[in-house]
Amino acid sequence: MQKQAVVPPPGAGTRLATQACSHGTEHWTIGQAAGLRLSASSWRFADASKSHFAGEAKVIDMLGYYLQLAVRSLRRNPVLTTLMIIAVGVGIGASMTMLTNLRVMTGDPIPDKSSQLFVPQIDVWGPGSRRTGGAANTDRLPDTLTYRDAIAFMRARRGVHQTAIYGMGLDIDAGSGRPFAAAGLAAYADFFPLFEVPFASGGPWSASDDESRANVVVLSAKLAERVFPHADAVGKTVNLEGHEYRIVGVMKPWSPVPRFYDTNGTGAAFGNTEDFFVPFTNAIDRQHESWGGIGCPGRAPAGWAGLLTSECVWLQFWVELPTAAAVRNYQDFLSSYAAEQRRSGRFDWAARTQLHDVPDWLVQEDVVPEQARVNTFIGFALLVVCLINAIGLMMAKFGSRAGELGVRRAMGGSRRDIFLQCLVETALIGLAGGLLGLGLTAIGLAVDRALLAQGERNVALDVLTRLDTGMLAITLAVAMAATLCAGLYPSWRASRVQPAWQLKVQ
């Protein structure tokens, strides 16, 4: 068959090429012998190979040679090359913009501790409680605790650290300028070690401050800068709703994303942290209203005292349980607590209890908006369409080079050589497309940021739209992998080129 006549046995090809290329004139002869009219480009290809094949053909040399060939081939057809790079780049840009958002949203807000922090739940309303319409959440326990349960859990001290929290808004008067309203959190001293809150100056208040319901406050970096610019705020006082509070600590900027620790409707899941923190006991004493949701089984009883004794749930509770044994112990504690409450006549049902760690809690609270997943999915669909385009373009490109590839086959290049050559070209496109994609991702994120900033909702913007090194690596890897996958079929097809047919046609 013709094919066999042209293709030399394995090994012979390289030798033949080596001979041919070390003597430029001989090469010309071979070309003539094969009945070829060598185009200028093929001539260059033979010429370029000279130095590389002078000695022993090493793998690394081969790759370098392929790269050189690839660059040359890509430059020969700038329109197709540009289109391919744009196709890959646009797809990568769109999908990675969406993925960056989703990756941050689904990220672990406190990686080294997320499996050690738990939210307890207890079924204080019972199976007989009135439900609002819809059967969706009938099995779900209340997300927050009543005041009496939160206090009971605090007193029990069964975890390494534990804290009840609730969000609130107070007016702040720092002595100079207009008073203003700010968001704050009522918490126990344990809050700070439990969530590993970093301090710039000072530190948390003490457990005895919790006990004595002291007027102490921890400020966020932002608020400290606002009320005491260019000075250490620790030791100074601020006026919170008419009472002087001593500043014991100033936090470093701290904004876990998602803002997982309080999902009770105070501030967005992707919003900033509170501006100030006061002892829970102090806030209760001062009757600071909760900004979060308060759920009551019936009509709420009158007044603040009524709220504290009622079965209304409104307090978020966290406990740190470092070992599996501690978790089991805590589960036992919860069950026995529920049983005891039943014995005392508070419940006439066996109240279920549950413990959720951070990832579990984020899922239960639907913290990641479904829309973010949908957007990511759409971004990747766009990438697929772009890759389909790239496949088409590659087929066009390799197809238009069938003649040249035929010559290479005729001169002894194996199918594997052609295949690898095409893949190297594809990889180059993938790399260039990935770089373009990175640029487009940066632009996409900038647009995203502009969109979000419009909302004036204090989203932790820089975090949500940050292109970190991990994302950088993912982007380039996805671009290369996707383009190489897309290039497999066109390269394979190119390597099946029939040299005899190509030569004859020319």
Add this chain to the structure above:
Amino acid sequence: METLSILKSVRRNKIGALLLVLQIAISLAVMSNCLSIIQDNLAQMRRPTGVDEANVFLVSNQWLNKPADLGPRIQADLDVIRSVPGIMDAEATNSYPLHGGGSSGGLSLKPDQKVTTRTAEYYVDEHGLAAYGLKLAAGRWFTAGEIGEVGVHESENPASVIVTAALAHKLYPSGNALGQVVYWTPAASSRIVGIVERAQAPWAAWTQARAEYSAFLPYHYIDNWVMYVVRSRPGQMGRAIPAVEERLFKLTRQRVVATETFAEARNSAYFDPRSTGVLLGVLCAVLLVVTIFGIVGLTMYWVGQRRRYIGMRRALGACRIDILNYFHTENLLIAGCGALLGILLGLGGNLWLTSHLELGRMSVAYICVGAVIIMAISQASVFFPAMRAASIAPTEAIRAL
């Protein structure tokens, strides 16, 4: 005859045809779903709140140092606001439509009913109707005599309640809600004395189903942090806002005041669907451009591959229009397959979407219109390469033979 020869040639270039089919299918599926989400969001954002949105503005007022005499202070504020020229009426309340946060309660028809209908609660007095600018559909508004006082943790049980038409219909589908007694708890009931045409809940931006379940309770709302809902006469809001703020501060500076117009409140309430819409719109536009380029590119490649064939046909007497026809028919066949697959993919995707997002189901007609549009786009994008093919000179094409 022509179609047969096209099918033959497509069979010889299966991969190229498959790429085109896939591209059109995915583009159609994704774009129709994106546009359906955008349309849904737009429809959601356009829903009226029931409030006189053009003339209402909102003053959030927080007193400093928690004064004890909140009731008289709020009343004094309201008197001052109502006396500002250009103000129609004002009301101190706990929330307003699209505010985000508010109170809610569960209403039932019988005292011992287990499943209740959750409704937003607005605390209003006799000025409420005029201050929000609501329209009364049936019954009456509250009179000054029946207004009680309520704090943030207090809830008396009002003798009368006014509900929206949507809530009335949910409770009494047969339309006899007016005058009925409804239960907040087994022991607490209210009689429906009025029905307003429409008033959205504070959380209307996030929900379709419960968006218009609102109830008005006859209370002066007494809290350290209240919302003044203020309605100006048409065209006078611009001057009224600074005047109101100035008068309030004249009474006392011991307060934190934040004012926004209802339009601004609406704008921030619908921030999420709007930004989602912009994002999806951009993605769709990019997808459309990529798809058009893809169709043009693949057809051009194809034409290039078949130059000889075209030249031969031309040499054998085919007119340019025949060649043009050939490529358009071929594209129609392929794009048709793509569109069919796209309709299936799109409807399947929509099923997945509607199970994840609160969205209306996309209608089959909607995606079919999309299919026709994308086929038209495909036909348009094949025109240029087909023209180029048609202009191949017969001599040039067969010279290489």
